[in-house]
Amino acid sequence: MRHDAQRSPAGAFRRLDAYMAEARERLSTGSALCVVRGDDVVHEAYGGRHGAEPGSRPIDAVSQFHLASVRKTYLGFAVSLAIEEGRIASLDDAAADYLEDAGEVPLAGITLRHLLTHTHGLRRGGEAGREFPPGTGWSYNNTELGPSLPAGAFQSLGVYGCAVLVLPLHGAAAVRMLNGFKPNPPGYDYLADIRRFGDLVLEALECASMKG
Structure with missing residues (x-):
C-alpha cells in the first residue's frame, strides 16, 4: 500500500476529524484514524496519548491498540x-478437519461457517458441552477453541472503541482505533456511534471525490 502524495482535500475530512476529537474526549485518551481507498491512504489522523499518566506516549502512526473484536474482521x-x-475448500467444511487440537471442545457437526457466524452453540468460556445444536441459534461468546488457533481467535473482549468499516461502493475502508482507557459514559449507544462514524466517512469520501 502506498501513501498518496496527492491527499484528498483536508476540508473533506474536517468533520470526521472533529468527530474523532469528540470521541477522544468522551471515550479515551487517544485515537487513530485511517481511511483507505484502493491502494491509497487518503486520510489519516492521530491525537491524544496512550494513557492518562503524565508523560504518556503520544498516539502516532506506529501506535498499537488492543483490537478486541476487531480481530474478527x-x-x-x-x-x-x-x-x-x-487452502480451505468451503465454509461448510467440518471445523474439526482444520483444527488439530481443540481439547475437549465438542466440534462434531460444527462447520467453519458456524464458527464465523457464532452459530456453533459452544458454551461460553470454553466449558465442555453446548448451549444449542449447531446452526439452530446464535450466541456471541468467548469460547476458546484450543491451542491450534491464534490466541484470542473467535473471542469477544468487549472493547467498543475500535471499528473497521468496509465500503464496497467506494472501494474503501476506514479504521477507527481508540485506546479504551475511559469507561463508556452513561447512555452511550455503540451502534449509533458507529453509524455516525460511517456516515461521516461516507460524507468525507464523497466530498473528496467531488473536489478531486
Missing part, C-alpha cells in the same frame, strides 16, 4: 483468502 479476511488460495 481480519480473521474473516484470512479465511476468505484461504478459500481463494484453495
Whole structure:
C-alpha cells in the first residue's frame, strides 16, 4: 500500500476529524484514524496519548491498540483468502478437519461457517458441552477453541472503541482505533456511534471525490 502524495482535500475530512476529537474526549485518551481507498491512504489522523499518566506516549502512526473484536474482521479476511488460495475448500467444511487440537471442545457437526457466524452453540468460556445444536441459534461468546488457533481467535473482549468499516461502493475502508482507557459514559449507544462514524466517512469520501 502506498501513501498518496496527492491527499484528498483536508476540508473533506474536517468533520470526521472533529468527530474523532469528540470521541477522544468522551471515550479515551487517544485515537487513530485511517481511511483507505484502493491502494491509497487518503486520510489519516492521530491525537491524544496512550494513557492518562503524565508523560504518556503520544498516539502516532506506529501506535498499537488492543483490537478486541476487531480481530474478527481480519480473521474473516484470512479465511476468505484461504478459500481463494484453495487452502480451505468451503465454509461448510467440518471445523474439526482444520483444527488439530481443540481439547475437549465438542466440534462434531460444527462447520467453519458456524464458527464465523457464532452459530456453533459452544458454551461460553470454553466449558465442555453446548448451549444449542449447531446452526439452530446464535450466541456471541468467548469460547476458546484450543491451542491450534491464534490466541484470542473467535473471542469477544468487549472493547467498543475500535471499528473497521468496509465500503464496497467506494472501494474503501476506514479504521477507527481508540485506546479504551475511559469507561463508556452513561447512555452511550455503540451502534449509533458507529453509524455516525460511517456516515461521516461516507460524507468525507464523497466530498473528496467531488473536489478531486
